[in-house]
Amino acid sequence: ETGVTQSPTHLIKTRGQQVTLRCSSQSGHNTVSWYQQALGQGPQFIFQYYREEENGRGNFPPRFSGLQFPNYSSELNVNALELDDSALYLCASSLGWGFDYEQYFGPGTRLTVT
Amino acid sequence: SQQGEEDPQALSIQEGENATMNCSYKTSINNLQWYRQNSGRGLVHLILIRSNEREKHSGRLRVTLDTSKKSSSLLITASRAADTASYFCAKLGRETSGSRLTFGEGTQLTVNP
Numbered sequence: 001e002t003g004v005t006q007s008p009t010h011l012i013k014t015r016g017q018q019v020t021l022r023c024s025s026q027s028g029h030n031t032v033s034w035y036q037q038a039l040g041q042g043p044q045f046i047f048q049y050y051r052e053e054e055n056g057r058g059n060f061p062p063r064f065s066g067l068q069f070p071n072y073s074s075e076l077n078v079n080a081l082e083l084d085d086s087a088l089y090l091c092a093s094s095l096g097w098g099f100d101y102e103q104y105f106g107p108g109t110r111l112t113v114t
Numbered sequence: 115s116q117q118g119e120e121d122p123q124a125l126s127i128q129e130g131e132n133a134t135m136n137c138s139y140k141t142s143i144n145n146l147q148w149y150r151q152n153s154g155r156g157l158v159h160l161i162l163i164r165s166n167e168r169e170k171h172s173g174r175l176r177v178t179l180d181t182s183k184k185s186s187s188l189l190i191t192a193s194r195a196a197d198t199a200s201y202f203c204a205k206l207g208r209e210t211s212g213s214r215l216t217f218g219e220g221t222q223l224t225v226n227p
Contacts (some may be wrong), residue, residue: 002156033214042202042217043157056214088154099144099206100164103215105157 002026004093004106012112013081021076021109025093031055032074033103034066037088049074050097078111086113119218120203126224133190135221137203140184144206147215148177148188151200160188160201195227 003026013019025032031050035043045058049068063079072093078085088110092103121136137146145164149157161177163170163186169178176189190197200222204215 002158004156035215035217039154040219042204042219043215045214045216048214058214090156092157100162102147102159102162104159105149107156108154110154 002104002106004091004104006089006091006106006109008109009107010110010112012114015081015083015113017081018077018079019081019111021078021089021091021111023074023076023091023093023106025072025074025091026104029093029095029104030072031094031097031101032068032072033092033094034074034076035090035092036060036085037090037108038084039087043090046076048097055097081113083113086111120201120221122221123219124222124224126226127193129193129195129225129227131193131225133193133197133223133225135188135201135223137186137188137218138184139186139203139205143181146179146186147204147206148175148186149202149204149217151202151220153199157202190223193223193225195225197223197225199223 005024007022033048034046037043047057048055052068065077068074088108090108092105094101094103119138147162148160163179174191179186200220202220204217
């Protein structure tokens with residue numbers, strides 16, 4: 001176990017709805033990254049937060065947004081859900097955002113959009 | 115787009131055999147990391163190898179890196195049924211800021227008892 005927790009474990013939403021996913025980082029970690037993993041694919045980077053500021057963003061539309069709180073936990077919000085948003089959403093925390101910091105992943109949230 | 119490409123996509127072996135998975139990448143890297151994922155769950159970090167390193171070991175795992183060929187390999191020796199999982203390589207590129215990992219599509223390893 002990495003100490004990174006995510007909630008909920010699973011959820012089902014309807015196209016057009018909005019969803020919020022939560023991530024609690026490992027103690028002492030100030031950086032959280034979010035990834036989307038479609039079935040049969042490798043994870044793709046959505047964005048990263050460092051000390052409550054966005055610190056890099058992947059090729060995802062603005063309807064994917066995030067927050068990081070003073071305790072370094074984080075939220076991923078997705079508006080106007082589309083069927084292609086169905087995926088496993090992974091968050092990872094790390095001690096920093098430099099090159100040598102390992103990322104510790106949570107168990108993921110499985111989102112199904114119908 | 116995925117930068118790392120794992121080969122093979124799927125590998126099935128018998129318990130006790132060795133398993134070798136390969137990863138290629140296109141642009142320069144700062145380091146390359148290998149992860150394991152059990153059946154659609156979270157990723158478990160296995161090994162990080164830096165661009166100035168050629169080989170690293172961790173228990174039954176051995177990772178090599180050849181920057182001239184832009185490739186890496188993961189060797190699992192004396193495999194066990196519990197090693198059945200998907201294995202991903204992920205690169206941390208010099209062209210990107212922060213610690214953005216770029217993953218390949220993974221190798222599905224099945225170890226038959």
